[in-house]
Amino acid sequence: MKGIVFSEFNEMVEETFGDEMLDDLLDENADKLSSGGAYTAVGTYDHNELVTLVVALSDKTDIPVPTLVKTFGLHLASVFSTKFSSFFEECADTFSFLKKIDNHIHVEVYKLYPDAELPKFSFEILNENSMNLIYESTRQFADLAEGLIEGTAKYYQEDIQIEKEDVSSESHQKVIFTITRR
Ligand code: HEM
Incomplete structure (x- = not known):
């Protein structure tokens, strides 16, 4: 890391x-x-x-550990929004930013740090106001992702609700975040 x-x-x-x-x-x-x-x-x-x-x-x-990890995610989102501000500026809202983590943001991060260990994200648009963001990693940082999602919404000043479904296997953490704009 x-x-x-x-x-x-x-x-x-x-x-x-x-x-x-x-x-x-x-x-x-x-x-x-x-x-x-x-x-x-x-x-x-x-x-x-x-x-x-x-x-x-x-x-x-x-x-509790999950609370600390999530709080760290919120902190990290705020740091990224100044250190890597262009990623935030090129998106209009939380959903368009989250849709770009896997195919753009983390791709650029990987170019910058070729030894970075990044999770995989996929998404499903459910309707105008909700989407699923699916986190997968061999590491256990889904709580970090949750804090980063919250921090992203804070940056765009959007009120969101996050629901989680853990579908992990032994070697692989997989969490489905259902994010709803209020
Ligand atoms: C501008 C925005 C972002 C930047 C610059 C960024 C950058 C990074 C970097 C540098 C790492 C560490 C990789 C390593 O140490 O090997 C990382 C890991 C991670 N990122 Fe991002 N990230 C961004 C946005 C996000 C968002 C919005 C999420 C969540 C929805 C996210 C989820 C994660 C997670 C959970 C990890 C931990 C590694 C793992 O779980 O396997 N990132 N990211």
């Missing part, structure tokens, strides 16, 4: 829980992290390190 994800996770911890929480989190878990907890934006690290950090943060804050 790319360093930008880790540096933004650390940023979110610092902003939300303070410098001391971030220092403690990295110090206390250094032996479980193969990188030792030193992340640079250009590096690439095992995605399980993010899982280790989220689980440890959940223990320290008593906030």
Whole structure:
């Protein structure tokens, strides 16, 4: 997983829980992290390190892991909307942006970072105000996707409702998000 994800996770911890929480989190878990907890934006690290950090943060804050991962997705959407603003500017609304993740946005991300590990997204338009976005990955980051979807709607100032159906198998996480514009 790319360093930008880790540096933004650390940023979110610092902003939300303070410098001391971030220092403690990295110090206390250094032996479980193969990188030792030193992340640079250009590096690439095992995605399980993010899982280790989220689980440890959940223990320290008593906030459930899924809530923390989703909140991180919201933070990441806000970061992407400034760092990769052109992707947002070229779309008029949440649905047109989400439709382009797999065949445009993540394709460009992959050109930028050829070792990126990206999920697969497909979609189905149900009617004018609802669509299904189907997340598939060998990693378990559907909650991150949910936060990113919410963050995208926030960017476009649209009120959406998200329903989830988990159709995962053992080796493969697959979640169908039904997104409805209100
Ligand atoms: C401008 C918008 C976006 C950019 C620049 C972007 C970029 C990235 C990058 C850099 C990664 C990390 C890959 C790695 O570390 O190997 C990633 C992963 C991921 N992206 Fe995106 N992304 C964007 C939008 C979205 C949206 C809207 C969603 C959800 C609907 C999404 C879902 C995910 C998920 C869930 C992962 C984690 C990897 C996995 O689940 O297998 N992304 N993306």
